[in-house]
Amino acid sequence: MPKVNSDSEEKIKAAAKKIFLQKGFDGATFKNISEEAKVNTALLNYYFGTKEKLFLEVFDESFFLFIRLIYQIMEQDIPLEVKIYSMVDKYTDLILENPMMPIFITSEIQRNPEKLIKHFGIFKQPTDTFLARQLASEAAKGTIREIDALQFEMALLGLILFPFMGRPIMNLRGVDTDLAFKAFVLERKKIIPEMMMAYLKTGTKQQ
Amino acid sequence: MPKVNSDSEEKIKAAAKKIFLQKGFDGATFKNISEEAKVNTALLNYYFGTKEKLFLEVFDESFFLFIRLIYQIMEQDIPLEVKIYSMVDKYTDLILENPMMPIFITSEIQRNPEKLIKHFGIFKQPTDTFLARQLASEAAKGTIREIDALQFEMALLGLILFPFMGRPIMNLRGVDTDLAFKAFVLERKKIIPEMMMAYLKTGTKQQ
DNA sequence: GTCTATAGAGCGATAGAC
DNA sequence: GTCTATCGCTCTATAGAC
Structure with a gap:
């Protein structure tokens, strides 16, 4: 395991799962998720493209x-x-x-x-x-x-x-x-x- | 019953109930509701003030x-x-x-x-x-x-x-x-x- | 009471620097 | 791979004409 701690993609997926579960697809925002994951908002698009793709991938x-x-x-x-x-x-x-x-x-x-x-x-x-x-x-x-x-x-x-x-x-x-x-x-x-x-x-x- | 058909307030409440039930508070928009009620969007604010007040009143x-x-x-x-x-x-x-x-x-x-x-x-x-x-x-x-x-x-x-x-x-x-x-x-x-x-x-x- | 027009904020998404 | 800056859109809500 070379990359130790800051695997952003996994952090985003974990944060997205938590926020989506709590707020639902409509209630969750990229801001919520990026803050939970402690990464920049633009990274969500970089890794997953769209909100819907992130949702589908996570679940x-x-x-x-x-x-x-x-x-x-x-x-x-x-x-x-x-x-x-x-x-x-x-x-x-x-x-x-x-x-x-x-x-x-x-x-x-x-x-x-x-x-x-x-x-x-x-x-x-x-x-x-x-x-x-x-x-x-x-x-x-x-x-x-x-x-x-x-x-x-x-x-x-x-x-x-x-x-x-x-x-x-x-x-x-x-x-x-x-x-x-x-x-x-x-x-x-x-x-x-x-x-x-x-x-x-x-x-x-x-x- | 003087006002026959176009009781806008009741039409809005009925439309809001339907849309909120279907889409939830976060998923529902004033546009959805006003189109369903066939009234102008500004009327929702006129009668109910805010989205949250409309939601609470309806339910x-x-x-x-x-x-x-x-x-x-x-x-x-x-x-x-x-x-x-x-x-x-x-x-x-x-x-x-x-x-x-x-x-x-x-x-x-x-x-x-x-x-x-x-x-x-x-x-x-x-x-x-x-x-x-x-x-x-x-x-x-x-x-x-x-x-x-x-x-x-x-x-x-x-x-x-x-x-x-x-x-x-x-x-x-x-x-x-x-x-x-x-x-x-x-x-x-x-x-x-x-x-x-x-x-x-x-x-x-x-x- | 109902409309048009629009303000002001927040949204998802992209461009481009580093 | 990660950031800043910003675009274009949609949202709620308000102002003002009628």
């Missing part, structure tokens, strides 16, 4: 990761209960490292759906997923009740993600430190799978 | 309503199961009329917490709520399992709200019309209470 990896990890786990050929625990565990940990991402992703997509869906290559998923077949198969065996796969996914994701999106509400309800919030979220690693399983087992003999 | 009623309705229902002295059904039913209907509000509120608060919390008077709630006492009392009687009140609230809200926040994801999963989305959400009026009750009844004799 190119991480943005897609958050959406793809869902399907990577959902589509694994593992028992349903294991899958639910794995999903809650892995996704909670991922978001804990990037707690502002859920709101950021949803709001940026809502404000510019074409751009993001096109660039990040999020594609139309088939309705006939492995998870859908798994849920149908288990229901046919009578080990769980019937449930639509998308309903299942949205329930699971909502349970995992919502505390991060409603963090300001939680602040007003006494969960007002990062430590308390983390404890709250980690407790959900137990609650969420139990909730999903309790629902799925309703009306079956294993109930 | 003064509805913004707070969305947060307060939660507690209005949660704090009612009605049986727990009735409360859950009521919460899911009323909140789903409210959001269906304003499907962009959940993302809008969360992202605007994340980007400007002091301003919004101060202006809309969202205050620090006590941890000793009616709901908390109700949950503790039922658990003591053995009719439900023990659960922290905030965990209960976040689970319920996540289940209700997440489909609206993840609407773009749902579009890619085949739920790509307003009609299909509405049907999907209405189905949750049944699923969500059953899920909550299934969890609460786990380990009790009524299970």
Whole structure:
């Protein structure tokens, strides 16, 4: 590693990520970012050309990761209960490292759906997923009740993600430190799978 | 009603609400709003002074309503199961009329917490709520399992709200019309209470 | 009450010195 | 590779005619 400390390009990317996450694409300015990175404003254009290119480059990896990890786990050929625990565990940990991402992703997509869906290559998923077949198969065996796969996914994701999106509400309800919030979220690693399983087992003999 | 059609102030408010919801405070411009309202840009300043005042005035009623309705229902002295059904039913209907509000509120608060919390008077709630006492009392009687009140609230809200926040994801999963989305959400009026009750009844004799 | 015209500031982006 | 200086544009907001 010859260049020791002042790798400007990396400093800009780190600063841009922080500022974009906080203020969104529209709210962030080159001035904000260059001050955060402690470099000259003109350097942003030198390295990345335009604001949009900087934005896309910074979130190119991480943005897609958050959406793809869902399907990577959902589509694994593992028992349903294991899958639910794995999903809650892995996704909670991922978001804990990037707690502002859920709101950021949803709001940026809502404000510019074409751009993001096109660039990040999020594609139309088939309705006939492995998870859908798994849920149908288990229901046919009578080990769980019937449930639509998308309903299942949205329930699971909502349970995992919502505390991060409603963090300001939680602040007003006494969960007002990062430590308390983390404890709250980690407790959900137990609650969420139990909730999903309790629902799925309703009306079956294993109930 | 003397002034028939051209009530500019109301046209501006309606246009501002639409544009702000779509683009956020930072992304929205007076040009966007005035074109949407089909009035001159200078009229926005004439009626509302500044962009921030326009924003606050437009969302003064509805913004707070969305947060307060939660507690209005949660704090009612009605049986727990009735409360859950009521919460899911009323909140789903409210959001269906304003499907962009959940993302809008969360992202605007994340980007400007002091301003919004101060202006809309969202205050620090006590941890000793009616709901908390109700949950503790039922658990003591053995009719439900023990659960922290905030965990209960976040689970319920996540289940209700997440489909609206993840609407773009749902579009890619085949739920790509307003009609299909509405049907999907209405189905949750049944699923969500059953899920909550299934969890609460786990380990009790009524299970 | 609504318009045109424009002020004044901040924005993203570029040119050119070093 | 990094800086200063500045361009051209768009933004919010105001002044003043009607």
